[in-house]
Amino acid sequence: MTQARQPGDPVTLSANQTPGLVCAHHHFYSTLARGMFAPSRSPRNFREILEIIWWKLDCAVDLEIIRASARLGALECLEAGCTAVVDHHESPNAIEGSLSVIAEAAEEVGVRVRCAYGVTDRHGADGARAGLAEGERYLRAGGRGYVGVHAAFTCSDESLEAAAGLAEDLGVGVHLHVAEGPPDSGAAARLASLSRDNWLLVHGVCLPDPVELAGTLVHNPRSNLNNSVGYARPRRFGKVVLGTDGIGGDMLDEFRLAYLCLRGEDVTASPTEAWAWLANGWELFPEALSDLVTWSYSPMDPWHLAFTPGVRPLRVERDGETLWEDGRPTRVDASEVRAKAGEQARRLHRRIAEMG
Ligand SMILES: [Zn+2]
Numbered sequence: 053m054t055q056a057r058q059p060g061d062p063v064t065l066s067a068n069q070t071p072g073l074v075c076a077h078h079h080f081y082s083t084l085a086r087g088m089f090a091p092s093r094s095p096r097n098f099r100e101i102l103e104i105i106w107w108k109l110d111c112a113v114d115l116e117i118i119r120a121s122a123r124l125g126a127l128e129c130l131e132a133g134c135t136a137v138v139d140h141h142e143s144p145n146a147i148e149g150s151l152s153v154i155a156e157a158a159e160e161v162g163v164r165v166r167c168a169y170g171v172t173d174r175h176g177a178d179g180a181r182a183g184l185a186e187g188e189r190y191l192r193a194g195g196r197g198y199v200g201v202h203a204a205f206t207c208s209d210e211s212l213e214a215a216a217g218l219a220e221d222l223g224v225g226v227h228l229h230v231a232e233g234p235p236d237s238g239a240a241a242r243l244a245s246l247s248r249d250n251w252l253l254v255h256g257v258c259l260p261d262p263v264e265l266a267g268t269l270v271h272n273p274r275s276n277l278n279n280s281v282g283y284a285r286p287r288r289f290g291k292v293v294l295g296t297d298g299i300g301g302d303m304l305d306e307f308r309l310a311y312l313c314l315r316g317e318d319v320t321a322s323p324t325e326a327w328a329w330l331a332n333g334w335e336l337f338p339e340a341l342s343d344l345v346t347w348s349y350s351p352m353d354p355w356h357l358a359f360t361p362g363v364r365p366l367r368v369e370r371d372g373e374t375l376w377e378d379g380r381p382t383r384v385d386a387s388e389v390r391a392k393a394g395e396q397a398r399r400l401h402r403r404i405a406e407m408g
Pocket residue numbers: 077078079140229254297298
């Protein structure tokens with residue numbers, strides 16, 4: 053007879069097991085974007101993708117939509133063996149309390165989350181202050197996470213300095229998009245004197261060589277391809293982790309794509325290099341090391357996984373508690389989570405359409 057694992061027990065891995073995977077950059081609020089009505093015209097570049105799609109969506113979400121979106125996002129992480137998520141959030145018309153709603157929704161499903169509110173001056177200095185205040189409120193109340201910034205190009209110098217200062221005071225890093233595309237190509241100069249080793253630099257595509265910002269690069273290969281912004285060349289950075297930028301929680305798939313993008317540049321590149329980026333997530337989020345995922349495939353080796361799509365978790369455990377088994381979550385009813393998400397998605401899509 054085997055005894056159930058207890059919290060804190062060391063994890064001994066079999067060939068078909070890994071710790072819980074880490075997604076180092078997600079946007080739970082964007083989970084319900086799928087299926088939204090086509091915009092009035094197709095975006096022609098990265099700035100227009102932001103203006104026509106994402107900056108409308110973030111204005112349209114309210115706390116009810118955020119809750120349903122985060123529950124579904126967390127569920128989709130769990131079903132892909134991802135138990136720890138670094139989330140980046142923006143909801144200009146529902147700022148106060150939003151990070152707590154996300155943290156509660158993720159916990160309901162059983163996924164660990166670190167939150168950040170993306171400060172921006174897109175809605176004026178008051179909007180930036182309200183975003184910063186939400187981050188401060190959440191972190192001072194014991195929430196885990198970062199001080200968030202949308203990106204340098206949508207922030208005044210005052211907002212960037214205030215975010216960096218608050219992060220320093222609270223002993224956390226800043227989580228922000230950096231040089232994702234041409235509109236933010238001036239980020240390096242503006243952030244040079246502010247960045248610290250505990251910052252998460254998301255994307256980094258347009259940063260000039262050599263990279264002189266402190267912090268960890270969060271590489272999101274699928275999102276970068278989708279936005280046609282180019283290749284980040286992650287080898288330029290001292291430390292690299294992987295994120296999905298809101299496109300689900302399948303980190304094995306993101307690893308596979310990270311490997312392929314690297315291989316596209318260098319035919320001698322090995323899957324072990326992209327796997328190291330995925331594994332660096334455990335340094336960022338060590339709690340995930342005590343989570344245990346038993347997979348449908350063995351061995352869970354980078355050289356196998358780079359060429360084996362469709363590997364799925366059979367069981368996910370967190371501190372000895374089974375969170376996922378027999379194709380189902382244990383803490384929530386997946387059909388109820390999906391039904392609620394569908395309901396809120398219809399509301400969200402109508403609200404976006406009404407904005408014109
Ligand atoms: Zn992002």
